Amino acid sequence: QLKSQNISILATIEGGLNPRARTKSAKESAAKTLVDGFVIDGFHTYGSQSDTQLDYVSVKPILHEIMEILPKDKPKILLGALSPKLIIKLIDSGIDVFDSSYASVMTEKGFALQEVIDVNGLKVTENSLDLNSKQFKEDFGVIGTHCQCYTCVNGFSRAYINHLLNASEMLAKVLLMFHNLHTFYHFFAQIRRLLDEDSFQQLLR
């Protein structure tokens, strides 16, 4: 009935860090022909540790086994990848779709993302500005001089956002989220371009 309403159905692949449980789950989900894609779930430590990274070294061999089983032409989704370098590794392992957790978590902390992949597409950096810091109190420049986001194009300065953060004004997070999402989307646009040009692998070095 969902299919007739043009609603996509995603199957979750469970099993934690247990390769046998994961393989079983992947085989069962792969056999469901009505499924449009797969959410590979449950690699995180939740609760108070929820913003810690998933352990890629433990996850990589399991992902490799899962990808061997799942159909190549359907998207694989992994939620909560909280670092650009981890995202690059997960793409290399076959993940196609991510959520914007990284941009949200950085916004909540009062951090502004900076360029993630350099202009030559050669290097991934995870630099950000902690706009809570008093060093920005009189910094009247925008977050990113070349950034085309709403916040930067309209001249909202680092000093203004620093003031809003210190005054616990909600607008601080709104302005930061515009910038962080824009930067995060740009990161993925660069990844798509590098994939098209067959030069994605250089990001893994």
Ligand SMILES: [Zn+2]
């Ligand atoms: Zn910006």
